[in-house]
Amino acid sequence: MDVMETIRQTFFQECAEQLTEMESGLLIMSEGEADSDTINAVFRAVHSIKGGAGAFKLEALVQFAHKFETTLDHIRSGKLAAGPDVMKVLLRAADVLSDLVDASRDGIAIEPETWTPSAEELLTLTASDSSEEEDVDFGDLDFQPALIDFGDTPSEGIAIEPLTSEFQINFRPRPELYENANETVLVLRELSRLGTMRTTCDASTVPSLDEIDPAGAYFNLSISLETTESQDAVSSIFEFVDTDADLQIEQPSAFELPTLSEPFQFGPAADDHEPPAAEHNVETTPSSRPILTLVEVAPVIRDEDAVPAITIAATPPKAEAKTAPSGTAQIATIRVEFDRVDRLINLVGELVINQAMLSQRVAESNISSSSPIAVGLEELEQLTREIQEGVMGISAQPVKPLFQRMGRIVREVAEATGKEVRFKTEGEATEVDKTVVERLADPLTHMIRNAVDHGLETPEARIAAGKPAEGMVRLTAAHRSGRIMLEVSDDGAGINRPKVRESAIKKGLIPADAQLTDSEIDNLLFLPGFSTASSVSNISGRGVGMDVVKRSIQALGGRISITSRPGKGSTFSLSLPLTLAVLDGMVVCVEGQTLVLPLTAIVETLKPKSADVHPLGADGRVMAIRNTFVPLIDVGVQLGFRSTAMNPSSGVAILIETENGSRSALLVDSIQDQRQVVIKSLETNYGSVAGIAAATILGDGRVALILDADALVTTIDVESIAPELRYGTAG
Amino acid sequence: MMDTAIMATNDDHEFVAFRVGSQEFCVDIMCVREIRGWTAATPLPHAPDFVRGVINLRGAVLPIVDLASRFGLPDTEPTPRSVIIVVQINKQVVGLLVDAVSDIFTTNGASWQATPEIASDVVKSMVGGIYALEGRMISLVILNSIIPTAEKVAA
Numbered sequence: 001m002d003v004m005e006t007i008r009q010t011f012f013q014e015c016a017e018q019l020t021e022m023e024s025g026l027l028i029m030s031e032g033e034a035d036s037d038t039i040n041a042v043f044r045a046v047h048s049i050k051g052g053a054g055a056f057k058l059e060a061l062v063q064f065a066h067k068f069e070t071t072l073d074h075i076r077s078g079k080l081a082a083g084p085d086v087m088k089v090l091l092r093a094a095d096v097l098s099d100l101v102d103a104s105r106d107g108i109a110i111e112p113e114t115w116t117p118s119a120e121e122l123l124t125l126t127a128s129d130s131s132e133e134e135d136v137d138f139g140d141l142d143f144q145p146a147l148i149d150f151g152d153t154p155s156e157g158i159a160i161e162p163l164t165s166e167f168q169i170n171f172r173p174r175p176e177l178y179e180n181a182n183e184t185v186l187v188l189r190e191l192s193r194l195g196t197m198r199t200t201c202d203a204s205t206v207p208s209l210d211e212i213d214p215a216g217a218y219f220n221l222s223i224s225l226e227t228t229e230s231q232d233a234v235s236s237i238f239e240f241v242d243t244d245a246d247l248q249i250e251q252p253s254a255f256e257l258p259t260l261s262e263p264f265q266f267g268p269a270a271d272d273h274e275p276p277a278a279e280h281n282v283e284t285t286p287s288s289r290p291i292l293t294l295v296e297v298a299p300v301i302r303d304e305d306a307v308p309a310i311t312i313a314a315t316p317p318k319a320e321a322k323t324a325p326s327g328t329a330q331i332a333t334i335r336v337e338f339d340r341v342d343r344l345i346n347l348v349g350e351l352v353i354n355q356a357m358l359s360q361r362v363a364e365s366n367i368s369s370s371s372p373i374a375v376g377l378e379e380l381e382q383l384t385r386e387i388q389e390g391v392m393g394i395s396a397q398p399v400k401p402l403f404q405r406m407g408r409i410v411r412e413v414a415e416a417t418g419k420e421v422r423f424k425t426e427g428e429a430t431e432v433d434k435t436v437v438e439r440l441a442d443p444l445t446h447m448i449r450n451a452v453d454h455g456l457e458t459p460e461a462r463i464a465a466g467k468p469a470e471g472m473v474r475l476t477a478a479h480r481s482g483r484i485m486l487e488v489s490d491d492g493a494g495i496n497r498p499k500v501r502e503s504a505i506k507k508g509l510i511p512a513d514a515q516l517t518d519s520e521i522d523n524l525l526f527l528p529g530f531s532t533a534s535s536v537s538n539i540s541g542r543g544v545g546m547d548v549v550k551r552s553i554q555a556l557g558g559r560i561s562i563t564s565r566p567g568k569g570s571t572f573s574l575s576l577p578l579t580l581a582v583l584d585g586m587v588v589c590v591e592g593q594t595l596v597l598p599l600t601a602i603v604e605t606l607k608p609k610s611a612d613v614h615p616l617g618a619d620g621r622v623m624a625i626r627n628t629f630v631p632l633i634d635v636g637v638q639l640g641f642r643s644t645a646m647n648p649s650s651g652v653a654i655l656i657e658t659e660n661g662s663r664s665a666l667l668v669d670s671i672q673d674q675r676q677v678v679i680k681s682l683e684t685n686y687g688s689v690a691g692i693a694a695a696t697i698l699g700d701g702r703v704a705l706i707l708d709a710d711a712l713v714t715t716i717d718v719e720s721i722a723p724e725l726r727y728g729t730a731g
Numbered sequence: 732m733m734d735t736a737i738m739a740t741n742d743d744h745e746f747v748a749f750r751v752g753s754q755e756f757c758v759d760i761m762c763v764r765e766i767r768g769w770t771a772a773t774p775l776p777h778a779p780d781f782v783r784g785v786i787n788l789r790g791a792v793l794p795i796v797d798l799a800s801r802f803g804l805p806d807t808e809p810t811p812r813s814v815i816i817v818v819q820i821n822k823q824v825v826g827l828l829v830d831a832v833s834d835i836f837t838t839n840g841a842s843w844q845a846t847p848e849i850a851s852d853v854v855k856s857m858v859g860g861i862y863a864l865e866g867r868m869i870s871l872v873i874l875n876s877i878i879p880t881a882e883k884v885a886a
Binding site: 640 | 774823824825
């Protein structure tokens with residue numbers, strides 16, 4: 001792969017991260033809880049995308065990101081209030097931006113129609129000073145000295161910095177700086193966050209108009225900066241531009257201030273300390289931005305005990321002076337190809353098996369448990385387990401990106417259906433194995449669509465029902481006893497049970513006179529071929545029903561259930577394993593074969609008495625368990641390991657519950673053990689086998705099959721399939 | 732088909748020859764991943780007779796096909812001296828149970844003869860051609876038809 005392609009890939013990977021960052025920032029903003037950090041984070045994300053896109057000459061992306069950035073800048077500078085309408089435009093723009101990134105990545109030609117409407121929306125927001133672009137930005141550099149009323153300064157957030165120094169910076173951008181999609185204004189803006197800044201622009205080198213190169217750079221900026229930050233912090237601002245500009249940073253008059261003898265409280269009560277206003281040397285950073293004001297009152301306050309000079313950073317609502325170019329607190333991460341992690345996971349699986357084999361060999365050779373070998377082995381076992389947990393942790397991912405995608409689905413469906421929806425997520429930091437996250441996207445999308453399209457009522461109907469016009473869809477995630485629980489809930493009308501029932505009867509899914517409990521009616525939704533939507537909209541009802549959702553959740557080893565209260569809404573709950581790589585199972589023995597039965601399905605185990613087992617029909621048997629009869633299935637017969645059913649009293653019955661809630665008893669020869677097993681695919685080299693979910697490797701190195709409890713219960717009629725065709729697909 | 736394509740070229744290819752019962756077969760050496768001794772396999776329910784079961788190949792679950800049974804010969808009675816030839820067939824890895832590896836030889840496409848009409852349809856679909864090596868007859872196994880998956884997808 002050539003170098004450029006590699007860089008390009010990195011760019012798009014980073015774009016994905018920036019988009020996530022942007023999206024989560026925008027969501028916080030639309031909650032109305034945004035602080036300047038959040039807005040800055042969103043701005044930075046869009047800006048980085050623009051910058052990178054410029055380097056790859058992705059015109060449409062640059063242009064759109066630029067407009068987006070401009071609007072964000074207006075919000076940042078307080079010129080535009082981030083009200084709900086504005087946020088809607090921004091969220092739409094975010095979706096468009098993400099589409100543009102995707103299209104650019106896949107090399108799809110971008111039609112202007114895809115982004116111009118959104119760009120125009122953005123433009124209208126900033127229309128008040130639409131003549132803008134670079135010139136207006138530059139005008140921002142002209143600092144307007146303004147007075148700050150100290151009485152109004154909130155006392156909280158005041159930090160007293162004992163040390164301040166002055167830097168003289170000479171900054172002369174070269175044309176390359178702009179070619180690399182950097183921007184002087186942004187550099188200066190970052191710089192201004194460090195302290196009080198005075199900038200003089202030397203325009204004497206600007207040639208006459210007819211000689212001017214539009215792509216040239218002619219300004220020489222002299223900046224004097226008073227800051228409490230170190231020289232390193234100042235230099236770091238220029239980190240990305242210093243190779244493309246002439247830059248000198250000098251510290252001619254570093255002066256130290258005596259440390260304060262006692263904490264100095266500055267607030268409304270301190271009014272009487274206030275020196276004459278004219279003495280204040282006060283400047284605000286770029287124009288009217290209310291976020292940051294760095295005020296210097298040195299050396300005026302001399303009347304109070306030994307406080308010769310104080311620099312006060314008053315930054316309502318959040319101290320920002322020290323966070324400089326933020327992101328410093330970021331957790332260090334590295335990018336690793338998933339293949340490598342996958343290989344590592346497999347290897348650790350091997351290690352676990354190998355270690356188990358070793359233990360077994362040692363146990364067989366009658367070595368005393370106090371011998372150094374046995375002790376060492378025990379330590380190895382401990383280490384192996386820790387390594388396994390650590391490696392599993394690597395591939396664990398927070399569900400946050402997944403949840404954010406759902407936010408977009410909600411917006412799109414809400415728009416298409418004319419509903420007002422508030423989307424709330426909880427537990428975004430919950431971590432699940434990457435493979436689980438990936439395979440959750442489709443079923444979740446479907447459930448979210450359903451929640452908005454079918455679950456929520458129209459705003460009119462909601463008001464009529466005495467509810468707020470804005471509906472609520474919640475998506476939550478949490479860890480519970482080794483599994484992840486996901487919930488999709490809405491506060492809509494709930495399941496219309498008479499309608500569901502009627503529809504099921506019409507479709508012949510249930511007999512007309514069926515007596516069903518509420519929860520049984522709710523569960524009809526999961527039947528194949530069921531859809532309540534009276535008209536097929538382009539949102540839901542594409543022939544993919546909840547049965548598909550249920551099946552894909554089950555394929556992940558998960559369960560789905562539904563609760564609904566009329567008028568109050570419905571909740572779909574999903575319970576999923578944290579990883580697809582390991583499984584808790586009961587090791588059983590059938591006709592000399594070792595098999596593993598997943599623990600999740602098992603209700604209880606019991607020793608059947610001959611009197612409890614009754615024949616039913618030609619070769620069916622049922623077993624009485626506390627006055628209820630459940631089918632008794634001989635696993636050996638079902639899998640074709642033996643032709644005649646065994647005597648129930650010589651085996652063990654395992655009571656299982658299938659996904660649809662029905663119970664059955666599985667008859668096995670004996671139970672050996674209960675343990676965690678590493679799941680190995682049978683499909684990779686063979687194919688699916690009826691009644692078998694997967695395989696695993698036991699301590700003795702042999703393959704053991706993992707039973708599929710659900711499939712075992714249903715009759716397996718593979719003997720009718722020609723042996724030739726039975727290879728690998730007897731499912 | 733890959734195996735027949737080999738015969739259409741004049742380039743030299745290497746083949747691994749092995750014994751199944753009293754007959755000799757061979758496969759393209761490029762398809763062979765490894766050759767290992769026999770270990771007891773875990774039987775698979777409902778599998779065709781020629782599938783001996785699955786074994787653990789360093790963590791992967793490997794199905795074992797008894798070539799004798801596949802060719803309609805009496806089943807191989809695995810002994811500790813039996814051999815599993817691990818081959819790659821499309822994306823799957825499969826173990827072939829044979830009695831012994833007999834030879835490795837190099838030849839080009841022109842020296843292959845078409846499978847005579849005498850063979851049954853099943854055998855013909857699995858033998859791509861025959862080759863005479865020092866007076867012995869060696870049949871080229873078409874790996875794709877050893878596992879019936881491909882046929883099934885087409886059906």
